[in-house]
Amino acid sequence: MWKEIFKEGNRSKISMKIGLIDLKKQHTPLENEIKVAFDRVLKSGMFILGDEVSSFETEIASYTNCKYGVGVASGTDALLLSLKAIGIERNDEVITTPFTFTATAEVVALLGARPVFCDIDPKTYNINPDEIETKITSKTKAILPVHLYGQSADMDLILQIAESHNLKVIEDAAQSIGGEYRRKKLGSLGTAGCISFFPTKNLSCLGDGGMVLTNDEEIRDRLQRLRLHGAREKYRYPTLGYNNRLDEIQAAFLRIKLKYLDGWNERRKEIAKAYDDSIADYVQTPYVEPHNLHTYHQYSIRTKKRDELQKYLKDNGVATAIHYPIPLHLQPAYSYLGYKEGDFKESESASKEILSLPIYPELTDEEVDYVTETILKFFKSH
Ligand SMILES: Cc1ncc(COP(=O)(O)O)c(C=O)c1O
Structure with a gap:
């Protein structure tokens, strides 16, 4: 100030x-803890998919009351990999909101699928569920609501519509870690929930980072393969994938910050x-x-x-x-x-x-x- x-x-x-934000003020009181975590990772010599990432995945899964967390390189990657994991392909349609950060629709488009927009509820700025059903076609595969500004979309209705049309729901919870819908943590309600740890977010790392939450073991396994070039085991690639992993160093910082x-x-x-x-x-x-x-x-x-x-x-x-x-x-x-x-x-x-x-x-x-x-x-x- x-x-x-x-x-x-x-x-x-x-x-x-x-x-708009002052990260120095957030980090100054945490400096010692952050330095200890940095030293720990440095001395471990393990920088990719080691104990820090797996411990953080367990801790965030428990925080959100979800079975699994899969650490990825950003919120955008969380969305991209989730859509891949539920099988979104070229020419599929994914229903979402136009009043969001570009990543929400961008990942749909990058997969060759079509973002189909629905207008928002002017009170909450979240997707208006009354419009969703009018946009469903034979190509629709998923609904991608965003919990904008940190407030949940109308999840009961969205989940009901999805169930009655056999669609998946991927939550864009990039802005809403810690938020709740009817006492359930955001990101834990759909097939997968996507979190961003971008520096301006409520829980942020010292760079880019993200997490997918899911209760579905099969989706968890696919996500773990997708972030690792599609590998099931070392140098065995049943499918193509990406290099989209959360770094050990970022996971170590996030484990400190999650407590606060x-x-x-x-x-x-x-x-x-x-x-x-x-x-x-x-x-x-x-x-x-x-x-x-x-x-x-x-x-x-x-x-x-x-x-x-x-x-x-x-x-x-x-x-x-x-x-x-x-x-x-x-x-x-x-x-x-x-x-x-x-x-x-x-x-x-x-x-x-x-x-x-x-x-x-x-x-x-x-x-x-x-x-x-x-x-x-x-x-x-x-
Ligand atoms: C609604 C929304 N979706 C997705 C993202 C993408 O997250 P990231 O910047 O970590 O890739 C963001 C963050 O910027 C966001 O606000």
Whole structure:
């Protein structure tokens, strides 16, 4: 935090600089633990698929109440390998949301399958399950809901639809580690759940990393082969695969950080409440379904004055971000799918009005107050 006090007329005014995230603040108190873990891995001489990865897989499986974890190199790889593991092939269709990070639909497209978009529920920004059934064809193989910003999609309905049409459900839980749907951990509800440990995530490593959660032993075995060039045993390749493994060093760091995750998520919830309490009269604050435990990976507000508010916050030292400014169906990369403006109205209007405020566990109460006061000042003058 950068802070400056200066005089404005007779009043002292505090100006702060608040980023979207401050990983130095998270890592400083963990420095000793991180160095011990680094030394342990260094001295082991084992850097690929050793004890750290397998211990972390067991620990995260137990944390999420899932049978198996398979450590992979990123959240994107978790999605890619999960889709491969359930047998997604060229010309298959996978139903998902256009209001997400590109990786969700990208992996579908990279496998030669077709991402079929459904619009979102404007309250939660998650896929609208009422639309899913209208998009199912004989080619549909899976539903890929995203628990956006850390809040669960409507999983009961999604799982019911999947079951009645014999489809698989792959959860994109990249943003939602620690979150719950009806007391079940996100990522543990579908055939597979995909987690990202990208540095900005609630549980992050010091680089790229990911995990697939599953209760299905056969899927676990396929995932383990897929991340290792398709190998069943050394130099025996029944199928093609990838080199998509979680590193030992990252697993060692993640094992340390997993212990703090619930506390960090609790602090995010406290900050979200402070934001809710102060600004709900001026902007649409996040709506949380009563049966959901939100991880507040993002605290995203909605206002028609989004662009002016973002500029005002920036001018006053507060960083914000837009998740996401252009829905995927309007991105050039997906133009071959043939969608056009107006196809997913809720996603389009959310992308024009959504704004993510700084939220991370180390944000102080004083900083949260500064953000809310700056927002209130904006609305009093605009
Ligand atoms: C919704 C969503 N899906 C997938 C990913 C991909 O994860 P990664 O960046 O670890 O590949 C991310 C993270 O950036 C994400 O937010």
